[in-house]
Amino acid sequence: MKKIFLMLVLFASILIYPQSVVEKFSPELQAKLNSVNSSEKILVWIYFTDKGNSLDNYLNNPELVVSEKSLQRRAKLQTESLIDLTDLPINQNYIEELQSSGFQLKQKSKWLNAVSGYADKSTIENIAQRNFVKTLDVVGRFKKSANSIEFEENEIENLNLFAKPNGINSLNYGRSFNQLNIIKVPQVHNLGYNGSGVTICVMDAGFNNLAHVVFDSMNIVAAWDFVNGDPNVGDEGDLGNGTHGTNVLSVIGGYSPGNLIGPAYKSNYLLAKTENTDSETPVEEDNWIAALEWADSIGVDITSTSLGYLEYDPPFQSYTWQHMNGNTAKITIAGDLAVKKGIIVVNSAGNEGSRTTPNSLIAPADGDSIFAIGAVDSLGNRSSFSSFGPTVDGRIKPDFMAMGSRVVVARASNQTQFTTSSGTSFSCPLASGAIALLLQANPNLTPIQLRNILRQTSSRNNDPDNFYGWGIINTLSALNVILGVEEPSSLPDDFILYQNYPNPFNPSSTISWQSPVGSRHTIKLYDVLGREIETIVDGYFDAGFHSTFYIPNSTLPSGVYFYQLTAGNFVETKKMIIIR
Numbered sequence: 312m313k314k315i316f317l318m319l320v321l322f323a324s325i326l327i328y329p330q331s332v333v334e335k336f337s338p339e340l341q342a343k344l345n346s347v348n349s350s351e352k353i354l355v356w357i358y359f360t361d362k363g364n365s366l367d368n369y370l371n372n373p374e375l376v377v378s379e380k381s382l383q384r385r386a387k388l389q390t391e392s393l394i395d396l397t398d399l400p401i402n403q404n405y406i407e408e409l410q411s412s413g414f415q416l417k418q419k420s421k422w423l424n425a426v427s428g429y430a431d432k433s434t435i436e437n438i439a440q441r442n443f444v445k446t447l448d449v450v451g452r453f454k455k456s457a458n459s460i461e462f463e464e465n466e467i468e469n470l471n472l473f474a475k476p477n478g479i480n481s482l483n484y485g486r487s488f489n490q491l492n493i494i495k496v497p498q499v500h501n502l503g504y505n506g507s508g509v510t511i512c513v514m515d516a517g518f519n520n521l522a523h524v525v526f527d528s529m530n531i532v533a534a535w536d537f538v539n540g541d542p543n544v545g546d547e548g549d550l551g552n553g554t555h556g557t558n559v560l561s562v563i564g565g566y567s568p569g570n571l572i573g574p575a576y577k578s579n580y581l582l583a584k585t586e587n588t589d590s591e592t593p594v595e596e597d598n599w600i601a602a603l604e605w606a607d608s609i610g611v612d613i614t615s616t617s618l619g620y621l622e623y624d625p626p627f628q629s630y631t632w633q634h635m636n637g638n639t640a641k642i643t644i645a646g647d648l649a650v651k652k653g654i655i656v657v658n659s660a661g662n663e664g665s666r667t668t669p670n671s672l673i674a675p676a677d678g679d680s681i682f683a684i685g686a687v688d689s690l691g692n693r694s695s696f697s698s699f700g701p702t703v704d705g706r707i708k709p710d711f712m713a714m715g716s717r718v719v720v721a722r723a724s725n726q727t728q729f730t731t732s733s734g735t736s737f738s739c740p741l742a743s744g745a746i747a748l749l750l751q752a753n754p755n756l757t758p759i760q761l762r763n764i765l766r767q768t769s770s771r772n773n774d775p776d777n778f779y780g781w782g783i784i785n786t787l788s789a790l791n792v793i794l795g796v797e798e799p800s801s802l803p804d805d806f807i808l809y810q811n812y813p814n815p816f817n818p819s820s821t822i823s824w825q826s827p828v829g830s831r832h833t834i835k836l837y838d839v840l841g842r843e844i845e846t847i848v849d850g851y852f853d854a855g856f857h858s859t860f861y862i863p864n865s866t867l868p869s870g871v872y873f874y875q876l877t878a879g880n881f882v883e884t885k886k887m888i889i890i891r
Contacts, residue, residue, distance in 0.1 A: 332439040337448040344432055352429040354417065354450040354595065356641070357409065359424050360443050363402035370394065380510070380610025384653040387755045397422045397648065405443050412437050417450075418537070418597040422604055422648050423641065427597040451596040451620065451630070451641065480886075481871045486729075487571040487719040489689050490562075490741055494713050495787040496574045499748050501871060501886060504790070506564070506575030506747040508754070512606035513560050513740070514599060514616045516586040517553025519546045525565035525721040525729075533609060534582040537598040544584040551587040554723035558732055559617045561721035563740030570729050571719050574744025574786075581606050586618055596620065600645045606654075612750055613655045615743035617736035619673030621663065632668040636703040640674035643681070650680035655750070655758045657743040659735035660685040660709035661698030670777075671698040672708055680758060682746070682765075683708050685780060686715020686738040691770070693778050697735055700777035709780040710762070711769055713738040713745070745786040753793045764789050808876045808883040811861070815888035822847070822874060823858035830878050834859070837873045847874060863889055 333341070343353055369376055373394040385393045401421055410416060415429040427450050430438065438444055481501045484491060491497055510532065517536070535542055539549040546553055566576040583602035587595070599616070606614060620642065621630055630640055637643060646656045660683040661673035676683035676698070686694040694716045700708030715738035722728040749761060756764075766772060768789045771782030790796075807825040814820060822834060834848035844867070848859050867889055875884040 332436055335439045335444065335446050337446065339449045340435075340447055343449050344435065347432070349432050352415070352431050353435065354427065354429055355435065356423075356425050356427050356448045356450055356597070357414075357438060358445045358447070359402065359405055360445045361402075362396065362399050362424060363404065366396070366399055369399045373398075376400070377608045378610045381607055381652075384610060384612060387757055388651075388653050397424070398652075401426065402443070408441065408443075409438060414438060418601040420597070420600050420604060420645070422645055423600065427595075481888075482572055483568040484572050485567075485569045485719075490714040490718050490737075491572070491574060493687070493689065493691060494574075494741060494745050494784045496741075496745055496748070498787040499745075499790055500574075501873075502790070504748040504751050506578035506744065506751055508579075509575065509747040509750050510579045510581065510610060510612045511563065511575060511743060511747060512581040512583055512602070512611045512614045513556070513563065514583045514585045514602050514606075514614060515553075515556030515559055515618060516588045517546065517549075517551050517584040518544045518556040518560055518582055519553030520557040520721070520723045520726065521545065523557065523561065523565075523721045523723075523726050525561045525567040525571055528566050528576070529560075529564055530577075530579050532579045532581055534584075535602070535605060536584040537602050537605075538584055538587045544582045551584065553584065555588070555617070555736065556582075556584070557723040558720040559615075559736055559740050562718060562737050563615060563744045565721055567721075567729075571721060574741060575747035578744075578747050581609060581611055596640070596642045599642050603645055603649055603654075603656075607649060607652060611654055612754075613657060613743055613747055614649070615740050616656075616658045616675075617734075617739045619659055619661050619676055621661070621673045630674055632666070632670050632672070633703060635670055635672040635674065635677040637677050637679045637706070640677070643675035643678045646675040646681045647678045650678075650758045653757060655682065655746060655761060656680070657682040657684060657739055657746065659683075659739040662696045662734050662736075663698045664694070664696045666698075670700050670702065670708070672700060672702065673698060676708065677702050679706065680762075681710075682742065682762065683710045683780070684735060684739045684742045685709035685712045685778075686733075686735045687712045687779075687783060688716040689714060691783055694733070694735075696733070697738075697778075700780075707775050707777055707780060711742055711765055711780050712783045713741040742784055745784050748786060749789055749793060752790055756793070764792050768792055808885060811874070811885070811887050814886075815890045817890045819860065819862045820887065821858050821860055823856065824876055825856050826852060826854050826878060829853040832857075833877045835875050835877075837875065838870075844872070848876075852878075 373382055376394055376398050382393050401419055413434040416426060417428045419426050439447055480497045534544045536544050538551050561571060562573055564573040564575050564578055564580060565571050585598040585602045649656050658676045658681055660676045663671035675681055685697040688694055702708055715735050716733045717731045718737035719729055720732050722730045765784060766781045768785050769782040771779050775781045811820045811822045832848055832852045835846050836844045838844060847861055869890050872887050873884055874887055
């Protein structure tokens with residue numbers, strides 16, 4: 312029936328437009344043109360045939376196109392050229408000629424070599440006759456289902472729902488400990504990693520409460536509102552509400568000891584408002600693409616998007632589960648292209664887990680190179696709302712999992728309070744922040760190299776499926792792979808290394824252990840960077856209970872240190888804190 316409809320639309324279009332013009336229209340645009348009156352303006356993509364002449368100056372001087380930081384990121388890909396034709400600006404003469412015909416410019420995409428904007432029927436026909444215009448299409452104006460943007464705030468009431476830290480950590484996570492511990496972030500923080508030097512772009516529906524205490528120490532490098540075209544990413548009477556973005560940003564990089572600490576609390580941040588949440592105004596994909604190119608030009612390392620799109624606003628539903636093949640949605644195409652330029656693109660898998668379709672993914676999570684993140688609860692079980700794969704072309708999705716049920720977030724309506732929310736909107740920033748820690752450890756890793764390391768170390772690495780992907784991220788194991796550290800076997804239950812006592816301590820502490828067999832034992836002290844400081848114990852010990860009285864080197868400053876017991880093939884590490 313759908314094919315018959317499109318044939319009728321095409322036939323009607325031929326009667327109205329010359330054949331050379333009709334051939335440039337996508338089927339969706341043809342249908343749209345036949346459903347609106349002559350004065351109504353349509354939001355369209357216009358794709359150009361080329362970028363004009365005189366391109367050598369850009370190719371020979373890439374710093375004219377993108378920042379030095381962007382070029383440094385691209386250099387690790389070891390390609391012949393740091394930029395290519397997709398990076399070059401759109402021909403300005405083409406744009407001006409379109410505008411002179413009545414076209415109202417909205418966004419530009421140098422990667423797609425296209426512009427978006429508003430035009431009526433006659434203007435579109437006129438534009439299609441230009442030799443430099445390749446094709447025209449409608450811009451995705453997406454319908455939001457009830458749970459496509461989850462936003463349920465809950466009071467933090469039952470403290471038993473939140474895991475208590477075991478041992479002593481270098482940071483006080485409060486009730487946000489569990490969401491970090493399930494992906495082994497505190498253990499990496501203890502080693503001194505915090506996301507420093509990594510630039511992350513958070514693309515969302517705005518950020519209306521940047522005055523919240525959780526953002527007091529956040530380094531925001533740049534911000535832009537792609538919905539309203541200004542540098543203010545809050546609300547302030549603009550289109551769109553930024554409560555969702557406030558929540559998401561707090562999860563990835565907030566810092567409020569005792570309440571909420573994000574994985575990448577020392578990273579640099581770019582904030583992009585890309586979505587209009589007003590119910591009467593559909594969401595548009597060109598904002599997201601424009602924000603992605605903007606972030607690249609500044610020198611972003613990671614993008615984190617807790618949004619995604621599946622269906623067009625009525626009367627069209629152009630993106631369905633059948634289009635989740637990695638090559639249809641324009642935002643998916645742009646996301647994969649960003650990865651080819653060295654950007655790690657992380658996206659929520661979606662909250663469409665209740666669908667009965669063969670997959671319930673949202674674009675751009677279907678992208679071949681995009682890190683799609685699903686959600687689990689505090690016990691590591693998949694959240695029922697978390698979208699599932701496979702993609703239409705048979706690839707496993709989601710890629711990885713993080714906690715997305717009852718995640719502690721900053722309250723968007725108050726500057727000092729915290730609450731909980733659920734959705735893949737919150738598993739995504741947790742994963743993105745964990746990835747920032749790994750990139751800090753080795754900035755030369757490419758997106759695909761890092762993805763492979765995560766596949767190797769996540770909880771289901773030996774048995775990935777379309778509900779969990781490769782499983783829950785293990786940031787510590789991934790870090791050990793990056794640093795070339797062989798993960799030791801754990802001590803058996805009857806071989807116990809006790810926590811030193813007292814801890815924290817000054818001037819001394821006692822380390823005790825229980826050994827079931829006699830063997831050589833060594834205990835060595837390390838700093839947070841893994842550098843060996845001294846050997847505390849080295850000798851043969853019989854089976855039984857042992858302890859040693861430790862007086863720290865008087866030159867050691869206050870801070871976090873680690874002591875490691877080795878006995879035969881078994882190794883165990885614990886933390887000590889010295890206070891001067």
